[in-house]
Amino acid sequence: MSYGKKHRDPQEWIAEAMGQFESSGIRKVFDLARKLKDPVNLSIGQPDFPVPEVVRKAAIGAIDRGQNSYTVTQGLPELREGILARARASLPAECFTDRSILMTSGTTGALVLALNCVLNPGDEVLGFDPWFVMYPNLVALDGARFIAVDTAPSFVPDPERVRALITPRTKVMIINSPANPTGAMWPEEVLRALAELCLEKGILLISDEIYSMFSYDGPFISPARFNPQTLVIDGFSKSHAMTGWRVGYAHGPTRLIEEMIKLQQFTFVCAPSMAQHGAIAALDVDMSAEVASYKERRDFIRGELARDYDIGQPGGAFYLYVRAPHGRNGTEFVAEAINRNLLIIPGKVFSHHDTHFRISYAATMRTLERGVEILKDMAKG
Ligand code: PMP
Numbered sequence: 001m002s003y004g005k006k007h008r009d010p011q012e013w014i015a016e017a018m019g020q021f022e023s024s025g026i027r028k029v030f031d032l033a034r035k036l037k038d039p040v041n042l043s044i045g046q047p048d049f050p051v052p053e054v055v056r057k058a059a060i061g062a063i064d065r066g067q068n069s070y071t072v073t074q075g076l077p078e079l080r081e082g083i084l085a086r087a088r089a090s091l092p093a094e095c096f097t098d099r100s101i102l103m104t105s106g107t108t109g110a111l112v113l114a115l116n117c118v119l120n121p122g123d124e125v126l127g128f129d130p131w132f133v134m135y136p137n138l139v140a141l142d143g144a145r146f147i148a149v150d151t152a153p154s155f156v157p158d159p160e161r162v163r164a165l166i167t168p169r170t171k172v173m174i175i176n177s178p179a180n181p182t183g184a185m186w187p188e189e190v191l192r193a194l195a196e197l198c199l200e201k202g203i204l205l206i207s208d209e210i211y212s213m214f215s216y217d218g219p220f221i222s223p224a225r226f227n228p229q230t231l232v233i234d235g236f237s238k239s240h241a242m243t244g245w246r247v248g249y250a251h252g253p254t255r256l257i258e259e260m261i262k263l264q265q266f267t268f269v270c271a272p273s274m275a276q277h278g279a280i281a282a283l284d285v286d287m288s289a290e291v292a293s294y295k296e297r298r299d300f301i302r303g304e305l306a307r308d309y310d311i312g313q314p315g316g317a318f319y320l321y322v323r324a325p326h327g328r329n330g331t332e333f334v335a336e337a338i339n340r341n342l343l344i345i346p347g348k349v350f351s352h353h354d355t356h357f358r359i360s361y362a363a364t365m366r367t368l369e370r371g372v373e374i375l376k377d378m379a380k381g
Contacts, residue, residue, distance in 0.1 A: 021137040026345055029334075033343050040370045042359045043343040045180065047241040047318070049293075051278075052285045055240060059278035067277060071270045074261050075103025075249070079276050082283045083249055087232070095228040100257040102264065103271040103279075107210045107235035107248035111138060113260040113267070114231055114250060118172060118204055119144040126165060126173040128157055130321065130350035132180045132208065144171075152353060155182040155312055155321065159193035166197075172204045173197075175223050178211040178316025181350045181358040183298075185315035188221050195226035204256075209234040210248075211317040213287060216295040218315070229253050240282045245275035294318055297361045297368060304372040308379035318362040321347065326381050329354045333378070342374045 029043045062068075074080065080101045088096060104110040111134060119125070121143030127135050129148035136146040147165055151157045162173075175194060177186040198205040205223060207230050212220040224230035235248025248271070250260060264270070298314060305311055310323040324333035334346040334357050347356030361368060 017141050017143065020140040026133065026349060029338070029343055029345055032338060036338075036341055036343070038341070040342045040367055040374060042361065042363055042367070042371045043345050044360055044362060045319070046243045047238060047290070047294075047362050048364065049241050049290050051241050051245075052282065052287075054285060055242070055278045055282045058281035059245075059274045062274045062277035067273055069273065071103075071273050071276055073102070073265050073270050074257075075101075075271055076276045076280065079103060079280050079283075080249075082280065084251065086283070087251060091222065091224050092228070095224055095230075097228065098253050099228075099251055100254040101249055101251035102257055102261050103276060104233075104235075104248045104250060104260075104264065105268045105271050106237060106243075106246040107208065107233050108134065109246070109264075109268055109271070110233040110235070110248045110250035110260075111135075111206075111208070113263050114206055114233065114256070115139060115142055115144075115172070117256065117259040117263055120171075122169060123171040124167060124169040126162065126170055126203070128175075128179075129352055130155070130179075130181050130347060130356075132176055133349060135174055145169075148352065150352070151182075151184075152351075152355070153312075155179070155184040156186050156190055157194070159190060159197060162194060163197055166201055166203070170201065170203055172206060174206045174208060176208040176210075177223075178214055178220075179319075180211065180317055181319050181345070181347070182312060182321040183314030183317045183319040184312065184321075185215060185217070185220075191221055191223040192226045195223040195230065199227050199229070205230045207232050210238050213239045213291060214294055214318060215316045216291075216298060220316075231256060236279050236282055239287060240279075240285065242275070242278070242282070245272065245278065247271050247275045247279045294362070297363075297365065300365070301359065301361050301368055301372060305375060308376060318360055320359045320361065321356050322359060323356050325379050330357050333357060337374065337378065340374050340378070342371055 033039050115138050119142040123144040124147050125139045126147050129150050139146040149157050149162050205227050207223050231252030233250045237243040311320050314320045324330050330347040337344050345358040348354045
């Protein structure tokens with residue numbers, strides 16, 4: 001059969017906004033991982049413990065009972081109420097004078113909906129360098145600009161520097177503490193200053209709290225404590241090792257949540273039904289043993305590398321953000337590590353600087369020991 005002489009180059013169908021983002025640099029390392037034999041993999045940003053049994057059973061039970069259809073767009077009432085009840089226990093009462101919640105397809109779903117619902121082309125979003133890889137890309141998709149506040153070398157921002165970058169187009173600020181990729185937990189006074197700055201300037205504060213459970217040196221502090229209009233986004237991917245289940249949520253000002261529900265009706269429809277049933281069970285599971293085990297791994301790898309490397313202050317999440325030694329650039333250092341069978345992520349993926357690399361210690365002790373050995377050898381230069 002002939003369809004005419006010339007096929008159109010499919011490239012011509014691709015939207016301009018897509019040209020602004022490259023396929024994730026992290027995926028490139030994952031692709032490499034598949035080719036290496038028995039690599040020492042410290043590149044993966046997901047927990048290595050199993051999904052708790054009661055959670056698995058609850059989801060399987062839901063499937064078996066036939067709870068396989070759409071849920072209401074905003075998510076199962078019991079799940080939403082359970083999450084809000086927990087938020088009420090940790091945030092001041094004034095946060096709840098105007099606060100609603102919706103369940104989303106992962107924390108990513110919450111981010112996508114929130115940014116789409118608030119950004120107009122040309123708006124500016126304040127974020128921080130290094131950033132979580134999705135932020136600049138999702139902002140670009142809306143035709144908005146991601147303005148990255150440099151936080152090197154401490155990886156804690158200076159609120160006065162942030163203030164100086166605010167323009168009449170600044171609409172959103174995204175905070176992620178504990179942070180991916182640095183593992184930094186920002187001090188209370190910094191979170192307070194940024195949260196109050198958003199209030200003063202009428203900027204929507206989005207707090208990505210996906211690593212809140214992994215706070216090792218003190219309690220987790222939400223910037224929502226200092227700004228009742230904060231949109232909190234979070235999910236079960238990291239806390240309960242449910243990355244593939246796609247359950248997240250957002251709670252914040254009701255008007256904004258209403259709009260996100262409207263957009264979800266026409267995009268994701270709802271978070272996966274059986275996974276929401278599992279998440280109800282997850283709310284009551286004590287994960288403190290898992291957190292303690294991650295703290296031990298953090299202490300181990302930090303202790304082992306501290307003599308040879310500049311590793312900053314990894315107070316949370318499960319990452320170390322390490323400076324490549326001897327003034328080497330991060331990309332070259334990572335290429336050499338990969339040659340030695342060690343998978344880590346170059347800092348360039350998250351930053352304008354090419355000075356660091358990310359280690360994930362969400363791995364077995366044996367893997368961490370092997371990684372430490374290679375890194376110590378590489379530090380000899
Ligand atoms: N925010 C941050 C900071 C993350 O690190 C991740 C996952 N790597 C996400 C959001 C997305 O998580 P989810 O699986 O819930 O979509």
